[in-house]
Amino acid sequence: MKKSLAMLLTATMSLGILAGCGSTTDSSTSGSTPSSGSTPSGDVVTIQVGFENTTDEPIGQAVEKWAELVEEQSGGTMKLELFANSALGSKSELIDQMVMGENIITIADGAFYAEYGVPDMGILYGPFFFETWDDVWALLDSDWYAEKCQELADKGLTILASNWIYGERELMTTTKVVTPADLKGLKIRLASSEIYVQGFNALGATAVPMALGDVYTSLQNGTLNGVENPLSTLYGQSFQEVAKYILMTGHIKNFTTWCIGTNYLNTLTEEQQEILKSTAEEAGLYNNELQSAADEEYRQLMVDAGVEITDLTEEQVAEWREAGQSFYEMGSTFGWSDGLYETTQAAMGK
Numbered sequence: 001m002k003k004s005l006a007m008l009l010t011a012t013m014s015l016g017i018l019a020g021c022g023s024t025t026d027s028s029t030s031g032s033t034p035s036s037g038s039t040p041s042g043d044v045v046t047i048q049v050g051f052e053n054t055t056d057e058p059i060g061q062a063v064e065k066w067a068e069l070v071e072e073q074s075g076g077t078m079k080l081e082l083f084a085n086s087a088l089g090s091k092s093e094l095i096d097q098m099v100m101g102e103n104i105i106t107i108a109d110g111a112f113y114a115e116y117g118v119p120d121m122g123i124l125y126g127p128f129f130f131e132t133w134d135d136v137w138a139l140l141d142s143d144w145y146a147e148k149c150q151e152l153a154d155k156g157l158t159i160l161a162s163n164w165i166y167g168e169r170e171l172m173t174t175t176k177v178v179t180p181a182d183l184k185g186l187k188i189r190l191a192s193s194e195i196y197v198q199g200f201n202a203l204g205a206t207a208v209p210m211a212l213g214d215v216y217t218s219l220q221n222g223t224l225n226g227v228e229n230p231l232s233t234l235y236g237q238s239f240q241e242v243a244k245y246i247l248m249t250g251h252i253k254n255f256t257t258w259c260i261g262t263n264y265l266n267t268l269t270e271e272q273q274e275i276l277k278s279t280a281e282e283a284g285l286y287n288n289e290l291q292s293a294a295d296e297e298y299r300q301l302m303v304d305a306g307v308e309i310t311d312l313t314e315e316q317v318a319e320w321r322e323a324g325q326s327f328y329e330m331g332s333t334f335g336w337s338d339g340l341y342e343t344t345q346a347a348m349g350k
Contacts, residue, residue, distance in 0.1 A: 045078045045272060047260075050088030051107045057232065058294050059107070059164065059256075060084055062287030069279035078272060080105075098261035099156040105260045108157075109166075111193045113148075117155045119335035121148050123344060127199040127324035128317075130253040135348045137163075140255075142347035153262050161280035162257045165288045167230025167295065168250040174225050176245045178310055180204050180323035186225040189215050195334065200228070202327035203251075203320070212237060219243050230254065231298040240305040248311045249320060 049067075053059045067080035088094060094106045095116070114122030123129060130136050139145055140162050149159050177183050184204040190196040192209040200207040208224060212233075218224040219242040227239060228251070234240070258280055265273060302309060312320070328341040337343070 043077055045074075045103075045268065046081055047078070047103045047105060047276075048081045048083060048088060049105045049258075050083045050086070050091075050094045052086050052091070053084060053107075055082070055084045057236075058287055058290035059166070061290055062164070062283050065286045066279055066283035069282055070275060073275050073279055074272070078275060095157065098259070098264065101261055101263040101267075103264055105160065105258055107164075107256055108259055109254070109256050111191075111195045113152055113157075114195060114334065115193070116152070116157065118148055118151045120337050120340055121152070122195045122334055123328075123336065123340055125193075125195050125199070125252055125254075126327050127203055127251045128321040129344075130348075131321075133165075133253055135350075136253050136255055138348045139344060144344060144347040152259075156262050157259045158262045158265050160258045160260055160277055161284050162255060163281055163284040163288070164256050164258070165291045166254040166256040167232060167291060168248075169228050169230055169252040169254050170234070171228045171247045171249045171251070172226055172234050172239055172243050172307075173245045173247070174219060174222075174243045176308065176310070177226070177247050178312075179316070180320055187223070189218070189224050189227040198330060198333070199251075199324065199327050202325075202330075203323050215239065216242060230295075231302065232294050235298045235301055235305075240302055240307050244307050246302060246307055246309045248309060251320070251324075 049063060051059070051063065055061065055064060063080075063082055063084075067082060070078050070080050088104070089097075091106055091108060091112065094104050095108075098104045098106070110121035110124035114120070124139075130139075145162075152159060171177060171183075171188070173186065173188075175182075175186075177186070180203055186205050187208050188200055188205040189210045189212075190200055190207045191212075197207040197209055205226075210218065210224070212229075215224060215227050216237060216239060219227065219239060226243065227234065228249075229237075231246075234246070260276075268276075299309065331338075331340055
């Protein structure tokens with residue numbers, strides 16, 4: 001059975017490793033106009049942090065904590081300037097600017113990095129790829145992950161920290177689903193990523209790429225039969241009003257990373273880079289505490305809203321995992337290295 005996020009936090013802290021493969025830097029405050037250049041006043045290095053989440057979400061609160069840590073540990077010589085709700089631009093827009101050397105940090109994951117030029121990282125977001133969160137941390141501490149981070153850095157993006165939990169992705173539907181057979185033919189909303197889409201097709205669903213903002217109406221009118229995401233996102237979008245069943249699949253152990261342009265990172269001193277990296281890791285642990293509490297809270301809110309929640313037994317999880325195995329036979333479709341699945345399993349100590 002999958003472990004709780006609280007147990008995960010303990011494992012994360014005991015491992016003491018889960019940072020990125022590079023250093024981190026960013027600047028904070030919110031609602032202000034984006035600044036140009038990294039030293040707007042005196043010797044203060046200001047880095048802009050753009051992300052899609054709100055500051056009410058655990059990740060948003062943890063980024064604020066990160067900004068506090070950077071300012072404190074740098075003695076006020078470094079500042080992170082925060083832009084929530086995509087106020088600084090879309091992820092693609094920010095990445096383009098970062099690669100050109102702008103003083104920006106943003107949040108991304110392996111599915112994005114796969115499309116950016118390191119296809120092997122896409123496997124991290126395949127269905128039931130990780131059995132436990134300990135598997136996640138083991139892989140992130142492996143030589144394989146370090147090599148992939150270096151490939152990404154060579155393409156212009158450096159991962160600063162990887163120990164931020166985004167949440168376990170669960171399945172919410174308008175009719176009850178327990179087994180893979182129940183999913184067959186159901187239209188399930190997925191993000192517009194080939195990895196996500198093909199992963200759910202492999203499980204037997206009909207994956208429908210769609211903007212999250214269009215899902216409520218589509219569930220309401222029957223265009224969609226379901227959607228997957230962490231509980232906090234499902235509740236935040238009010239899907240409990242139009243879909244009354246949740247299967248706690250945990251089909252993706254969704255960790256996320258913070259990245260910065262390699263060229264800009266190299267303009268900072270080693271001390272500044274280390275401050276960014278260490279504070280990003282520390283804020284990641286804070287994020288994980290918040291996520292653990294939020295997961296329990298949102299589960300209860302779903303129950304209070306009349307949603308029926310089903311937990312899987314170990315045998316049922318094994319059945320779902322077996323159903324998803326065909327996805328890992330599609331490696332050539334995604335440009336994966338030969339034997340990637342076996343390589344990553346070995347890196348986890350399997």
